[in-house]
Amino acid sequence: MASETYTILNQSWKKTCNLLFGQEVGELTDYSKWLSGLIDSNVIRKSNVSGKDVAFSIKEYPKNAKFISFDEVNFNQKFELDINEIKDLESLTQAISDRVYYCGNTVLGNSSHVERSANLTDCHFVTDTAQFMNSKYLAYCTVGRDSSNCFGVHGPGDTEFCIRCTQTFAVKRSFEVWSAQNCSDCYYISNLNGCSNCLFSFHLKNKKYCIGNLEIDRDKYLSIKKSLLEQMVDCLKQNKSLPSLLDITKKAKLQKPNFTPKPEQKVFENKKIIEDAFTNTSAVVLGKQLTKIDDYDDWLYTHAHKIEERKSAISGKRLLMLPYVIALEALPKDVVVTMDEAWQIGETVKFSKEEAENIRLDNIHQSIGKLAYFTVDIREGNVENFIESTVTVNAAHCYKASAVVKSKYCGCGMWPKNSENCFGFDTLFDSSFCITCYHSQKLVRCFEMDNCRDCSDSMFCHNCEGLSNCMFCFNIKGKRYAIGNVEVGREQYLKIKKKVLDEINKKLEKDKKINNSIYSL
Numbered sequence: 001m002a003s004e005t006y007t008i009l010n011q012s013w014k015k016t017c018n019l020l021f022g023q024e025v026g027e028l029t030d031y032s033k034w035l036s037g038l039i040d041s042n043v044i045r046k047s048n049v050s051g052k053d054v055a056f057s058i059k060e061y062p063k064n065a066k067f068i069s070f071d072e073v074n075f076n077q078k079f080e081l082d083i084n085e086i087k088d089l090e091s092l093t094q095a096i097s098d099r100v101y102y103c104g105n106t107v108l109g110n111s112s113h114v115e116r117s118a119n120l121t122d123c124h125f126v127t128d129t130a131q132f133m134n135s136k137y138l139a140y141c142t143v144g145r146d147s148s149n150c151f152g153v154h155g156p157g158d159t160e161f162c163i164r165c166t167q168t169f170a171v172k173r174s175f176e177v178w179s180a181q182n183c184s185d186c187y188y189i190s191n192l193n194g195c196s197n198c199l200f201s202f203h204l205k206n207k208k209y210c211i212g213n214l215e216i217d218r219d220k221y222l223s224i225k226k227s228l229l230e231q232m233v234d235c236l237k238q239n240k241s242l243p244s245l246l247d248i249t250k251k252a253k254l255q256k257p258n259f260t261p262k263p264e265q266k267v268f269e270n271k272k273i274i275e276d277a278f279t280n281t282s283a284v285v286l287g288k289q290l291t292k293i294d295d296y297d298d299w300l301y302t303h304a305h306k307i308e309e310r311k312s313a314i315s316g317k318r319l320l321m322l323p324y325v326i327a328l329e330a331l332p333k334d335v336v337v338t339m340d341e342a343w344q345i346g347e348t349v350k351f352s353k354e355e356a357e358n359i360r361l362d363n364i365h366q367s368i369g370k371l372a373y374f375t376v377d378i379r380e381g382n383v384e385n386f387i388e389s390t391v392t393v394n395a396a397h398c399y400k401a402s403a404v405v406k407s408k409y410c411g412c413g414m415w416p417k418n419s420e421n422c423f424g425f426d427t428l429f430d431s432s433f434c435i436t437c438y439h440s441q442k443l444v445r446c447f448e449m450d451n452c453r454d455c456s457d458s459m460f461c462h463n464c465e466g467l468s469n470c471m472f473c474f475n476i477k478g479k480r481y482a483i484g485n486v487e488v489g490r491e492q493y494l495k496i497k498k499k500v501l502d503e504i505n506k507k508l509e510k511d512k513k514i515n516n517s518i519y520s521l
Contacts, residue, residue, distance in 0.1 A: 005113040008125045012137040016149050016161050020175050020187075022229050025236040028139060028151070032128070034241035035140040035152030038166050040328060042118055042130050045104065047072060054104035057118040057130030057142070058439055058451070060303050060519040061102045068101040073463070073475045081486040086496055089503050093521055096472045096484030100521050103463040103475055106451070119439070119451075131427075154328060164244065166327060176245045178327065178374065187228075188245050188364075191342055191375050197221060199228065200364055202371045203346030211359060212351025212367060224357065231361040243361075245372075246329055252369035254313070254334060257349050261315040262340050269387050274399040277409035281421045284433045285447050288505045293411055293423070297400060299513035300412035300424030303438055307390055307402050310336045313373060320390035321376035322402040322414065335374050342375040436517065448518040459500075460518055469493060471500065472521070 002010070006028070013028040025031075042055040048066040061067070079099055086092045107114050109122040117129045124136040132138060133145040141147075144156040153159065155167040162168065165177040174183060178190040186198045194206040197218075201210045209221040216224075235242050275293055282290035290296060305324040312319055313334045321336065337345070351359075355367040379386070381394035388400045395404040403415040410416045413425035422428055424436040431443040440452045447459035455467040463475045469490070470482040479485070481493040488496075507514045 003115065005115050005125055005127060008113065009127060009137060009139050012125070012149050013139065013151055016151060016163060019161050019173050020163060021233050021236070022226075023233060025233055026240070030240050031151075031236075032140065035164065036128070037244065038152055038164055038328060039140055039142040039154045040130070040324070041140070041142070042116065042128065044116065048101065053116065055116045055118040055128075055130070056102070056104040060438070060450075062520065066101045068103050068475070069105040070103055070107060070463075071105065073101075073103060075475065075477050077485075079485045081484050081488065083483075083488055083492055083496070086483075086499070089500060089516055092472060092483070092496070092500065093516075096474075097521075099474050099485055100462075101474060103451070106463070155325065164242075167325065176242075178245055179378075187225075188248070190245065190372075191346075197225075199225065200351075200359065200368055200371070202373065203342040203375075205346070211356040213346065213371060214350040214353065214356045216353070216356055220357070224359065228359065228361065235361060244329065246327070246331070248365050248368060249335060249372040250332060251365035252372055253366075254372065255370040256314060257341075257345050257370070257373075259344055259348055261312075261317075261338070261344065264317065268385055270385055271387055271399065273385060273397050274387065274409065274411055277397065277421055278411060278423055281409075281423055281433050281435065284421075285435045285445055286505055286508075287501050288508075290508065293399065295512045296424075296508070297412050300436065301400075302424075302513075303436070303517065303519060304412065304424065304426040305402070305414040307388075307400065310376060312337050312341060314338075314341050319376055320388065320402075322391050324414065325391050325403050326376050327374070331374055331376070335372060336376050337373045339375050339377060339379070342373065345371065345373055438518070448516075450518045460516075460521065462518055469497075471497065 010028045014024045017025050042057055045054050045067040047054050047069050049068050049072045054067050054069045085095055104118050106118050107120045111120055111123045113125045115127040117126050119131045121133045123132050126138045129138045129141045131143045135147045137149045139151050141150050141153045147156045147159040149161045150156055152164040153162050157169045159168045159171045161173045163175050167179040168177055169181045171177055171180055172184040174186045176188045180192045182194045183192050184196045188200045189198050191203045195204055196208045198210040201213050209218050278293045279289045279291055308321045310319045310321050314337050349370050377390045379392050383392055384396040386398050389398045390402050392404040394406045396408040398404050399411040401410050405417040407416040407419045409421045411423045415427045416422050417429045419428055419431045421432050422434045426438045428437055429441040433445045434443050435447050437443055437446050437449040440449050442454045444456040450462045452461055452464045454465055458467045458470040460471050461473045464473050466478040468480045470479050472484050473482055476485050481487055481490050504514055
């Protein structure tokens, strides 16, 4: 018998299909594999406490580790620790091994009816989804906020009634949208802003009733759309899937646009500013100044999503790309362009009237090759001294960083938001002076933290909240001067902390890395 969660989601799925395709196409569960195609799906482990399935959005936890579901955690559990047994990092790790459980099925705030999902806050009626806030009616979605009635969507914000989209903001009633803002009623589009009622279009602003970038009469557009939707419904019912925008692009014969790319503008770059920030941050966090960030970048990037290097298919210009943000499905090397080149394509290239009026799902690849190029380096707002970095909204003084939002003095990591002086990170919000911290919020002067919030002066902690001066703590709240979940007092804590940092700094000085991490305890 289906659960209440699935029953409600199935109703939402059918409603969304009616809005997008004009009719229902079957049960949600029949499309699970296809809907998972553009997202960063959860991994499922078994709880070592109960044996039940536990969903994890974070993939860094070792397979042989111990796992626990969030609803199984006893945040008040008492532990013992013989402080005299702690001689070094190895003995400390052994002493706290019985309390090292990695926590999944993490659902916070006012949430309800959640299945096989993780890292959710204030969400309702959700399945097979991860890293969402303030959303409802979601299935097979990852990394979003303020969205509803979404199925197979990666990276939505303020998005509703969408299927199989990636990186959307304020998008409604759309299908196969790849990076768009403020759009509605669109199908198979990429890099549109302020558009509505567009099919197979790329790199447009403030347009409507477009097919292949060609604006046509409203009634003619709706007639062509009606025919296309009928073809899509037939394909869905028969195959339980539709080709993606990238599938169509891969079948197309690409045609290089006939224009001269605009020259690159010279930008301010001063790496020394970031080097100084790295040195100052290491002094604050580790008690020792580290210099030459490039000597440590492999270590800093160990558990972060990495940037890839590409070349523009039009100009050959070097580009940096973050697949996790741009497209989890691999983009072919011959379809990426700079943002300036993309807007030039949008301004100068379009379908002929004959092509637009005769498109079918089975022939669109014959025409789309002149348009099907994708942008990978997105920069918005005020951006200053952004070196070897990609994708940003309002950032300054960053190096080898990506998906940077309102942050400064950051390096070697992905997605810092409202953060500064952070190095080696992945998904770190509202934090400062942190090194190798991940999937956390409101951290100050921390090292090797994962899935934590509101912590300061702490290191090697997982799924903790409200810690101050703590180390090697798992699944606890509100502790001070604690080691392995046991409060030991300020004097003993500082004594052990000195031993730990001395050992870490010696390894860093010698090897430019340490093998110990929050993901290897």
